[in-house]
């Protein structure tokens with residue numbers, strides 16, 4: 001039985017809640033939850049409450065008992081005729097946190113109680129209108145013998161065995177949180193713009209305090225940044241962050257009590273990489289920024305998820321750009337968007353940033369809702385300018401504080417603040433698919449004419465794709481490398497449109513889509529020497545990187561399909577290495593060749609069938625050739641990019657280490673991995689240790705290193721997750737599935753822990769040629785494990801099904817294996833609604 005929810009069916013809830021009071025008696029196998037909810041009628045209709053997996057002990061309206069038999073499945077409906085205009089609904093239910101392996105609602109992680117309620121977890125705690133447009137202040141009493149008892153809002157009273165919390169800010173149930181455990185705090189404080197003292201705590205398990213400092217520093221930077229960049233101040237006396245080991249996602253923005261996957265809190269030089277540090281800072285920022293974009297202003301319904309997520313991702317991207325290097329951040333974001341969102345948009349799971357139907361909302365926490373949702377805001381900002389954006393955001397906070405809103409409300413504040421008509425722009429929210437932008441050029445008598453065409457292929461359920469507003473930022477570079485036209489934004493609104501530039505002396509090269517001004521793919525005729533000119537001289541860092549990236553992709557595709565090519569790219573690398581030291585981060589980005597997945601995607605987009613083995617072999621061969629051609633320069637840089645002194649997780653150090661590891665990756669292909677071996681032994685930080693280990697695994701010289709790593713870090717779950725991940729990810733494709741199988745048989749493969757499961761299975765699915773092994777072994781192994789996990793944790797299982805979203809682009813043999821594996825999953829008895837929706841869409 002699958003039920004589809006439609007946006008068009010949304011109706012306002014006929015009641016408001018003036019206060020929600022909850023009373024918890026915590027016990028692992030039998031927690032009692034007593035609730036009292038003060039309702040007031042707002043419109044016509046029955047009282048409808050959601051509940052799932054609850055043992056209902058009693059129900060009452062104004063103290064008059066109701067027959068618990070009124071419960072029908074996961075709904076409780078009390079007819080309007082039985083209700084006064086204002087009343088208190090009360091319930092007592094019993095739940096079993098220990099049996100909760102799905103990690104939705106109240107569950108146990110390492111002996112501590114914690115909750116996860118987004119999107120629809122609260123209904124696993126008690127009867128409630130579990131929808132985001134019903135907001136209420138909460139008063140929560142927790143009784144437990146656990147030493148630390150936390151919930152949302154401000155503490156009212158704390159005594160041994162009992163704590164009371166009050167959250168004055170009306171919130172939907174998905175932002176509720178409760179934590180009870182033997183935790184220790186890393187404390188600090190923050191004084192807001194208007195002088196409010198806020199007590200800050202990062203709560204971790206005893207022994208982990210020395211790894212929580214960076215999370216705290218990141219929190220303080222986030223609070224300051226949101227005041228400076230958006231004028232947004234924090235609004236409670238306390239802000240708590242808790243790290244938990246068992247968590248389906250990255251982190252959760254519960255009001256005043258953020259709950260984090262411990263991998264996004266805990267870091268030290270010995271245990272975390274530069275990438276980990278950057279993510280911790282970014283996600284701490286993300287969850288904190290939700291306090292205004294998500295919590296104070298929330299979503300009317302789950303179709304509007306990108307209202308909070310797209311905006312909050314956009315804000316955390318701005319934050320990271322300001323804290324680190326804006327150019328590097330932009331390039332990283334484009335890389336992830338292409339790798340995850342373009343791939344989603346091109347396959348059976350394509351959906352718009354604001355979908356209009358779903359079966360299971362948990363399947364829509366996607367790259368499209370998050371990352372494309374952020375890109376759409378970036379386009380809006382470019383179109384209305386920085387000041388227009390600021391006015392629109394001020395209006396948004398002013399007008400909608402305390403409300404549950406829609407994308408229409410969001411667009412309206414931009415229209416009202418700037419006077420612009422955004423009717424056509426709105427298609428970015430409602431239409432799926434990545435537009436393909438084609439450019440052809442005419443050059444005559446000093447006039448350059450640019451002819452653009454946009455087209456978007458049909459996506460599931462959306463055959464017609466009318467043209468969108470595409471902001472095209474571009475510049476012109478003269479043949480001598482000088483910029484003859486600085487960045488200009490063209491606004492394309494038609495399917496075909498031409499623009500011209502007059503009075504040019506010599507034919508320039510177009511530096512197109514500067515800053516990646518729109519989430520589109522580009523098709524254009526450009527010669528390799530013109531790309532090399534852009535790579536050498538473009539003033540826009542993104543466009544410069546893109547030129548080099550295109551050269552690399554062309555070379556890699558030539559290697560994969562014709563077995564040769566790459567001379568221009570190799571020459572360009574030579575030029576780049578000469579002044580790599582001036583900008584190590586940029587050089588590192590250019591030296592890290594596009595991944596196999598992206599090569600496959602590009603081949604498929606050109607209408608050919610990608611061959612994973614040929615792609616892998618071609619990429620290895622090109623990397624070897626580059627290493628041989630530039631060995632002295634690479635070796636010199638490898639030495640020069642050491643970072644002596646104590647490790648600091650800042651952008652400068654990270655840039656040097658990324659260049660060092662990019663050189664190491666190439667050199668390891670020709671030096672018998674000798675340097676990697678030496679670095680692994682000598683490394684004083686996890687960035688270099690893991691980097692060296694990955695080279696050793698790729699070279700097949702990993703036995704000693706893996707053993708010593710496992711011995712050194714056996715007691716650290718997060719570090720051992722890395723150990724489980726890098727092996728299937730970096731092993732040669734013909735050995736990776738067997739390696740994954742061996743690892744899965746180990747007693748410390750604690751597969752019910754989502755981090756551990758994702759490390760091993762996700763490591764394999766990210767090894768392109770291994771996952772897509774011609775004999776189907778990668779698909780088979782993956783599905784075996786998805787079938788095992790589904791009854792335990794449907795959310796994580798369903799999310800990992802997206803590994804299969806590209807299956808139809810491969811050859812008939814691989815397709816047959818993939819289909820068989822997916823059919824096996826689809827036929828599993830009692831398959832969860834989450835996984836069932838994913839498999840059905842993927843197979844459609």
Ligand code: PHE
Pocket residue numbers: 116118119249250251252253286287309365
């Ligand atoms: N709302 C969280 C975020 O993006 C993500 C999340 C969704 C976490 C669902 C848990 C469950 O910040």
Ligand code: ZN
Pocket residue numbers: 286290308309312
């Ligand atoms: Zn978010």
